[in-house]
Amino acid sequence: MTARVLMVQGCTSDAGKSTLVTALCRWAYRRRLRVAPFKPQNMALNSAVTMDGGEIGRAQAVQAQACGLEPMVDFNPVLLKPNSDVGAQVIVHGRAVANMDARDYHDYKRRAFEAVMASHGRLAEAYDAVIVEGAGSPAEINLRDGDIANMGYAEAVDCPVILVADIDRGGVFAHLVGTLALLSSSERARVAGFVINRFRGDLALLQSGLDWLERETGKPVLGVLPYLPGLHLEAEDALPQAQPEKMAAPLRVAVPALPRISNHTDFDALRAHPGVGLHFVGLGQSLPACDLVILPGSKSTRADLAWLRAQGWDEAIARHLRYGGKVLGICGGLQMLGQAVHDPLGIEGEPGSSAGLGWLDLETALQPQKQLCRVQGRLAFAEARVQGYEIHCGISRGAGLASPFARLDDGRSDGAISADGQVMGSYLHGLFDDPQALSALLQWAGMRHAAELDMRALREAGIERLADMVDAHLQTNLLEQWLGVTACVA
Structure with a gap:
């Protein structure tokens, strides 16, 4: 059986992709799905060592915990660790292959994508569901050619995409509508819905905007996730805020x-x-x-x-x-x-x-x-x-x-x-x-x-808190449909 694949992409960096994927992984794991996380390409200096002796992004190790799994290199087949403003160490399937500048890596992307698809194939055969995290934004025009991290991957495997935006930084409707406008017609079609992240306040005051967004785009708002203070999950890369x-x-x-x-x-x-x-x-x-x-x-x-x-x-x-x-x-x-x-x-x-x-x-x-x-x-x-x-x-x-x-x-x-x-x-x-x-x-x-x-127990409590948030604030009937939860549980 081939796994169901669902991808989370963000309008911006730090929109909440890692957090939402972690939440969906635990939510699916609770429903007895054999679920695995996946990030085709990650750029981060926070990394983890896997059970098979490789190196992957730290966020994917946490997502593995949410799935009840030990980290494996297939969960993040390409990791870029910046070592200058224009270059990075390129790690493929857990092992460093070279230091490359941006131009060299652009030329290398075809081989990197082969590694991505090889990992995808192994996960698709081994699990019921794969929850995928994009990188940055799919609307970064200068990076669209040869993209392997966002829509390039989604188009290759033909999976639905959830688009998440952070309302805490402002301009959330512009982020969502603007991102859609910069996608191709086939890419827009595979966006299955929106999630708005880090909301504080009275949801009733947001409702007119949500109604407008659904009318304007023809896409459902899957839910509005609240800001969660005191959540203990590793950051992908940015330094945490002062205390x-x-x-x-x-x-x-x-x-x-x-x-x-x-x-x-x-x-x-x-x-x-x-x-x-x-x-x-x-x-x-x-x-x-x-x-x-x-x-x-x-x-x-x-x-x-x-x-x-x-x-x-x-x-x-x-x-x-x-x-x-x-x-x-x-x-x-x-x-x-x-x-x-x-x-x-x-x-x-x-x-x-x-x-x-x-x-x-x-x-x-x-x-x-x-x-x-x-x-x-x-x-x-x-x-x-x-x-x-x-x-x-x-x-x-x-x-x-x-x-x-x-x-x-x-x-x-x-x-x-x-x-x-x-x-x-x-x-x-x-x-x-x-x-x-x-x-x-x-x-x-x-x-x-x-x-x-x-710390592991704190992290586990945070993961459980995220899964509770999915049940409370997202349209889980659509998630069940996309991931085949009902059929699996039955």
């Missing part, structure tokens, strides 16, 4: 908003913890008074290290340490904390070496082969389990590694701890998601009574 209500939290954490910051979803558990106030520090901003500084992952470690120095972070961190503060580096942040970062092959840019910040006794050499694996073990400085995933192309060596951050179950050690215990570094992404590890790290950073917080 002014937590500025006086017992433990204050500062994270530099690096130009090429990667996997900032590492900090979602800290943001969700009631005792932690986390602040992303951007361009031109000074390091605020805090207990813990975390240097995050980076897609371009040497370039972001130079940015840190240009912003005065080296001096600010030295002052922070003199006053007894703690510093943690994750992945690229670990590499920055060492004595040097070497890139002799030009993996991330021009070949060369950069002096590190010098707080850990190790050096890192970037290698062509990326380390991709899920790991678990125990923290070396506390009686606590830790688990996470590695995504890096650097190999670190030095005397500092003799005092590791964690001892892994596969026999390896991870990271390093300085002699005075103030500075630590780890290659493990997602290490705060484990309740034991989070509690131990918060205590190390200065929190006396660090309550445990289970």
